[in-house]
Structure formats: C-alpha cells, structure tokens
Amino acid sequence: MAITPPSERLWWNEPLAKMEIVWITVAFVWGLVMFGMMIYWHIEGEQNLSNEAYRTTPEVFAEKSNAMVEKYTVREESGFPVVHPPPGSDVYLIARLWQWWPIIEFEKDQSYRLHISSMDWLHGFSLQPVNINLQIHPGYEMVLTVAPNQAGEFGIVCNEFCGIGHHTMIGKIYVTE
Ligand code: CUA
Numbered sequence: 135m136a137i138t139p140p141s142e143r144l145w146w147n148e149p150l151a152k153m154e155i156v157w158i159t160v161a162f163v164w165g166l167v168m169f170g171m172m173i174y175w176h177i178e179g180e181q182n183l184s185n186e187a188y189r190t191t192p193e194v195f196a197e198k199s200n201a202m203v204e205k206y207t208v209r210e211e212s213g214f215p216v217v218h219p220p221p222g223s224d225v226y227l228i229a230r231l232w233q234w235w236p237i238i239e240f241e242k243d244q245s246y247r248l249h250i251s252s253m254d255w256l257h258g259f260s261l262q263p264v265n266i267n268l269q270i271h272p273g274y275e276m277v278l279t280v281a282p283n284q285a286g287e288f289g290i291v292c293n294e295f296c297g298i299g300h301h302t303m304i305g306k307i308y309v310t311e
Pocket of ligand 1: 293301
C-alpha cells in the first residue's frame with residue numbers, strides 16, 4: 135500500500151506489474167465505452183431536453199413574469215400566486231433565493247412554452263417525481279416546450295446548492311384534467 139513515498143526516487147523507471155497494466159487497460163477501455171455511450175444516448179436515448187436558451191437580464195425576465203402573474207392569477211396559496219395561463223402561451227417561472235415563483239397550473243395534453251430564469255445565483259430545476267433537470271443561470275432564460283400528459287401535483291426542488299436556504303427552495307406545478 136502506498137502510504138509512504140516510493141523508496142526509489144525514479145519510481146517511474148520501474149517496470150509495470152502485470153496487474154497494474156491490466157487495470158489501467160480496463161479503466162481506459164471503460165472510459166472509451168462511456169464516452170461512446172454519451173454520444174449514443176444523445177442520438178438514441180430520447181432523453182434530451184430542449185437546448186433553447188436566450189440571453190436576458192433579471193429585470194427583463196421579472197417584468198415578463200410579473201405581467202403574466204398579473205394577468206393569469208386564479209388564486210393564492212400560502213402567499214404564492216397560482217397562475218393558470220391559457221394553453222399555447224408563454225409561461226414564466228422565476229428561480230431566486232429561495233423560491234420558485236409563481237405556482238403554475240397547466241392543463242393536461244396542452245402545450246406551453248415554459249421560460250425559466252434565475253434572479254440571482256445558479257439554481258437547479260428538478261421536477262419531481264418525473265426527474266426532469268435543468269441548470270438555471272442568471273442572465274439566461276431556458277425555454278422548454280412542455281405538454282404534460284399526466285394530471286396531478288408536481289414538485290420542483292432546487293438541486294444546485296445555493297446557500298443557507300437551499301433545502302427550502304421548493305415549488306409546485308399543478309396539472310389539471
Ligand atoms: Cu436554489 Cu439550491
């Protein structure tokens with residue numbers, strides 16, 4: 135075990151043990167396999183989210199979000215507006231320390247353009263329990279075309295560590311029949 139330094143100073147001139155070269159080869163080949171799988175899954179995996187993203191600023195994005203909330207709020211839930219925007223419309227979701235704002239209500243089997251951006255730091259959008267994940271950066275808006283095929287209540291958790299309140303940063307999306 136290599137707890138102490140090698141006794142020979144020029145240790146790299148020593149011949150390789152057979153086991154060592156076997157393991158290096160195994161690790162190298164496995165690395166190549168994983169690299170290939172990355173490309174394979176990108177093409178065949180059908181697991182790629184939209185890679186649409188645009189530059190924005192927190193001010194511009196907040197303005198659009200506020201306009202939507204003002205127009206389409208249907209009720210409130212523990213201080214959060216619940217918006218029910220019409221199918222086909224642009225829907226805005228703000229990530230900030232430490233909340234997802236507002237609560238969104240979609241209709242099942244309808245399509246929406248969901249825009250997400252951060253007001254401050256890097257946050258992680260993770261939709262539960264369906265496991266859809268996105269990094270949410272300030273200065274960029276991610277745009278997803280979503281067409282929920284399942285009614286119910288979905289949770290959003292933040293999966294990028296964003297400070298002391300990170301674990302409280304949870305949001306909600308409803309899908310109605
Ligand atoms: Cu936002 Cu962690």
